[in-house]
Amino acid sequence: MTRIDDTFARLRAEGKKAFVAYVMAGDPDEATALEIIKGLPGAGVDIIEMGLPFTDPMADGPTIQLAGQRALDGGMTLEKTLATARAFRETDQTTPIVLMGYYNPIYSRGVDRFLEDAKAAGIDGLIVVDLPPEEDSELCIPAQAAGMNFIRLATPTTDDARLPKVLQNTSGFVYYVSITGITGAAEAQATDVAPEVARIKSATDLPVIVGFGIKTPEAAQSIAGVADGAVVGSAIVKLVEEGKPVPEILAYVASLADGAHRA
Template sequence: MTRIDDTFARLKSEGKKAFVAYVMAGDPDFDTSLEIVKSLPGAGVDIIELGAPFTDPMADGPTIQLAGQRALEAGMTMGRTLEMVRAFRAGNTTTPIVLMGYYNPIYSRGVDTFLAEAKEAGVDGLIVVDLPPEEDDELCIPAQKAGLNFIRLATPTTDEKRLPKVLQNTSGFVYYVSITGITGSAEAQAGDVGPEVARIKAQTDLPVIVGFGIKTPDGARNIASVADGAVVGSAIVAQIAEGKSASDVTAFVKSLADGAHSA
């Protein structure tokens, strides 16, 4: 049982859906970013998705691309991202952290070294968007052996033939991408998402969390009502990009979390 498993078990016992918040590590700078991350559990965030900045984030739209650029320009590295996790863990040992990003920074660090460091820092799971199931031996299997959940993305184009392959070595939860496209683009619609979530849940006992295209408390509520929870990223990152204070960002996150939890 990981912290992610424990969190979903607790939420299920409380009859609540999960709210997952994404922020880019180091955006706009290390100290502000850490302050925001530390505030997330108090705002109602059940799981934190921490973006690891990378120079070529091909699955991300402009909002998160720019956040990554700001973080890199502020001196953020994979080492400093793990340092941020350690600093968070000094005051919080229960809220799961999922590191979301791309394989290159992990590969260049060395898989075994990275996994040992991530586990020691307090990372609970990984979402690596550019490693398909055919590459599971590369990182997914070693990560699971190291005690980290490896969370896979399913999309509207993941058909019945492909879905079992996607689910094969997934753990923690399944991240359903509600729209075809990049982060921060079209708005997710519960009417479209519900049948897709049901299709995935027919093939796995894992929770199915829906992200991409959720921008408002109502959106979070509507999507959480047809899934096991909702993820919001670009809308939060946009607040940071506007220069909002950590407390203002936290208040916005709380409104989203309240929406998801009211589903």
């Protein structure tokens, strides 16, 4: 049982849906990013997705691309990203952290070394969007053996023939991408999402969390209402880009979390 598994068990017992928040490590700077991340659990966040800055983020829209660029320009690295997780763990041993990013920095570090360091830093799961199931031996299976969840994305184009392969070695939860396209693009619609979530849940016992295109508490509530929870990323990162003070960012996050928890 990982922290992610424990969190979903607790939420089920409480009859609540999950709220997941994404922030980019090192954005707008290392210290401010850590302050935001440390404030997320108090704002009602059940699981933290921490972005690993990368130069070529092919699944991300302009908002998260720019966040990664700001972080890289400020000197953020994989090592400093793991240091952020370690600093968070000094005061919080229960909230799960999922590291979300791309394979290149992990490959460059070496998979065995990365997994050892990530586990020691308190990382609970990985979302690596450019490693398909055909490459599970690269990172997915070693990560699971190290006691970390490997979370896979399913999308509107994941048909019934492809879905079993996507689910094959997935653990923790399934991240359903509500739209075709990049992060921060079109708005998610519960009427479109509901049948897709039901289709995925008919093939797995894992929780299904929906992300991409959720920007308001009402949207978080409606999407969480047809799934096991909701993820918000770009709308939070946009406030960081705009230079909003940390308390204002966390207040917005709390409103989103309240929406998801009302579902």
